[in-house]
Amino acid sequence: MKLSISRKWTPYLYMLLLCTCALLRAQDAGEEADHAGHIPIIAGGVGYIQNVNGGVTTLMPQVSPVLVAPFGRHFLLESRTDFTGFFQREDLTSGPFKGKVFTNVEYSQLDWLADTHVMPVGGRYLLPFGLYNERLGPIWIKNLQDSPFTASIGTRTSGAGDGLLLRGVAVQTPAMSTQYSAYYSFHCGVDQLQSARTAGGDVSLFFSKPRFEIGTSYQRFLEARHINNSAVYISWQPLEASLDVKSEYDYSYFGSGYWVESAYRLDRLSLPSLIQKVQFVGRMQQVFPQNGGGNGLPRVRTERFDVGLNYYLRDNLRIISSYARSFSSQRNANVWNFGFTYRFTIPLWFGAKR
């Protein structure tokens, strides 16, 4: 039965494929008004973080290469694998450092840049929930290396989904644009490809003049216990200053919480160039567990305050440092981070300038 159906539809599928190829070729021909090269690259971040949490030191070297390979101007293959080492002293506070390197395929997806309004993505993709998982995850992007407590909401079980993702711009005017993502992920237990059965989406409004964005995410977690996860977030980067303000509120069956983060670079102040490379960061967060918490959230109500000082040696190389104090009924702790991050881009092909 299945065979007869596939035979019946085969000519139509061939015709659809040919029409699509012809359309894309025609579009490509009309878009070569620039001299941008479309060659495969490996980009990503390298870093080393020394973390001290409540007196326990953890050494975390990390490299996250991203392979980005375009096929024409409408198809893009991209894949990121994260290699992070965790090394701690044998007895936590004394003895030699021991540990291992963990490998994680964060995403591996094929993008079809079909249209402004619809860009289908298939494969393993990062779950578009809130601000953190998809946008601020890379080591060279985030201003503070420790993720907020609520980053686990909407990103279980691995931060990625296996299935189909649709995204694009719903409406765009000179003053604002409305962007969306919608996805369905099936359950997968294969090593390096683990994902949960989930469905959800994200909508954000970006106002271009004040550079202000407000968005919301929703996810229905469809494993053994069906639960709803939701988030509301804002992001603001005024034109007049090197200021970055972000905030998010997340809600889940296991708890809720919020964080407010602000980063300020001195690069536009009339100061000596050495001081202009400094960035101050602050973040405050609270999390309120319910139904026992866990699943990535603390099990008791916790507050945490972070301050950071980053120094940009170049636009892609920086020294990072931060101090945090966390408060809970179980314990209060000091958390220190110190290290560096570097963003790299390596072309995998010579020439190819169109």
Next chain:
Amino acid sequence: MKFLPVTACLLLVPLSLSAGQSQKTAEATQQTVQPKAPSGSAETGDQVFAANCSRCHAAPMSLSPRITGTVIMHMRVRARLSKRDEQLLLKYLAP
């Protein structure tokens, strides 16, 4: 509630710092980027570049034309940019 003052400080301190900045520095920053842009689309391409990159990370100081197309394709998917924004960025970064 006890953290409300801390949260307010997080927002107000950078705001007060930014308020003191002169317009001159902002104009100077724009001028350093503009020479790379073609005539006609300079303002729009510059604005799209500055606004969309800074939503998540510091905008790169330079980008080789050899890889610009690939990077912009990646960012179009990641940042959900429109086709118009992609074309403006390509003309701005690799005219």
